[in-house]
Amino acid sequence: MSVRPVLAITSGEPAGIGPELCARLLERDWPARLVVLGDAGLIAGRAGPGVAIRHYVADAPPPAGVLEVLHLPLAVPSVAGRLDVANARYVLALLDRALAGCVSGEFAGMVTAPVHKGVICEAGVPFSGHTEYLAEHTATPLVVMMLVGGGLRVALATTHLPLAAVPAAITQPVLERTLRILHADLVQRFGLPAPRILVAGLNPHAGEGGHMGREEIEVITPVLERLRAEGMQLLGPLPADTLFVPHTLEQGDAVLAMYHDQGLPVLKHASFGGGVNVTLGLPVIRTSVDHGTALDLAGSGRADPGSLYAAVDLAISMAGARARSPA
Structure with missing residues (x-):
């Protein structure tokens, strides 16, 4: 500059x-x-x-x-x-x-x-x-918390909520707006012209086809399909326990976790003392x-x-x- x-x-x-x-x-x-x-x-x-x-x-x-x-x-x-x-x-x-x-x-x-x-x-x-x-x-009306460090960018669909309140807070409108904010700021403020976003599921094994929860089927997947149709590069919903392995991370520029302690422990393990909290939107x-x-x-x-x-x-x-x- x-x-x-x-x-x-x-x-x-x-x-x-x-x-x-x-x-x-x-x-x-x-x-x-x-x-x-x-x-x-x-x-x-x-x-x-x-x-x-x-x-x-x-x-x-x-x-x-x-x-x-x-x-x-x-x-x-x-x-x-x-x-x-x-x-x-x-x-x-x-x-x-x-x-x-x-x-x-x-x-x-x-x-x-x-x-x-x-x-x-x-x-x-x-x-x-x-x-x-x-x-x-x-x-x-809506901002997105993202932490950056250790080679990772991890954004959150919900922030400082009790765990019991998380499922009800993840609605289709909120998730769609969150992904639009994340996508827009990756383009405008991180200089990524076509960002790839890895989206975690909410439940263990991303719901296991509905056997461990239906949020992936009823909330997350419909939003991802709508935004993919607009041209966004979104992978998921992915099981959170295997999302953070190197092979999967290589396929994305950022991760969207569904709640605070799903995504941030991994990032802080990789970068504590050198990580950054960013407010998007x-x-x-x-x-x-x-x-x-x-x-x-x-x-x-x-x-x-x-x-x-x-x-x-x-x-x-x-x-x-x-x-x-x-x-």
């Missing part, structure tokens, strides 16, 4: 490892301008000596070797490893500011450090995750780390920045693909 994209990096839960991971972005040279959103004093304190920090000025990029921080103040001082419900709305303010900048065009995309769902809910804000929050705040680019707040590591200097680096790399790549896309 002739112009470096500007990315917003939210520093996440202040008691977790997010602030110190963001400070470590200076350890690499990036083909982008990275703006960390957070309390400048907090980030400076977690960064350690020798890290130069400058407040963000939109039309004045910082010199090399300086961490650019868009300052948003904590509600109360934060102690590493100790959650405080008083700072829950600060965490949401980081997301809101990054999202506003992406919508306005100030930022080409956003990368999110981990948040703690429980402490946000304790503050009186129902919160099931970044994915759902960003969908609500962009009035996006939003009007903005959003990537995230694949791990949690790691309160036990916060402030220790031992947290691994690999997943954050991978999330930034992917956001830069997606911004470039979008800039090149005729859509």
Whole structure:
């Protein structure tokens, strides 16, 4: 790209490892301008000596070797490893500011450090995750969570639901819209002109011809047949226990799993610490780390920045693909 994209990096839960991971972005040279959103004093304190920090000025990029921080103040001082419900709305303010900048065009995309769902809910804000929050705040009726890493791309038909609620949530309209979003973003944001998608069944052995469940027959297969008739390359429904073998994976560019713990354990086994969570279907680019707040590591200097680096790399790549896309 002739112009470096500007990315917003939210520093996440202040008691977790997010602030110190963001400070470590200076350890690499990036083909982008990275703006960390957070309390400048907090980030400076977690960064350690020798890290130069400058407040963000939109039309004045910082010199090399300086961490650019868009300052948003904590509600109360934060102690590493100790959650405080008083700072829950600060965490949401980081997301809101990054999202506003992406919508306005100030930022080409956003990368999110981990948040703690429980402490946000304790503050009186129902919160099931970044994915759902960003969908609500962009009035996006359906988004798709996809994790990328270890040579895999695994998207989910349902996200943070109790297992008992999954079958009823997988309807023909929802599955069709999910596959359309996945297909469109693989084309527009991953630069795959004709993506091949492997679709898992819901039940063991993909239902075994109806003997172990009928969702494959009554829901999944009719959707796949309709979309294949439009030209989409879809393989399935496939038994999940054999979908992730190398021979099958070679036939696809991405996998659609039916629920969270069907697809993500395999991907995290292959890539934990270097995986990326991507929200598809939003009007903005959003990537995230694949791990949690790691309160036990916060402030220790031992947290691994690999997943954050991978999330930034992917956001830069997606911004470039979008800039090149005729859509």
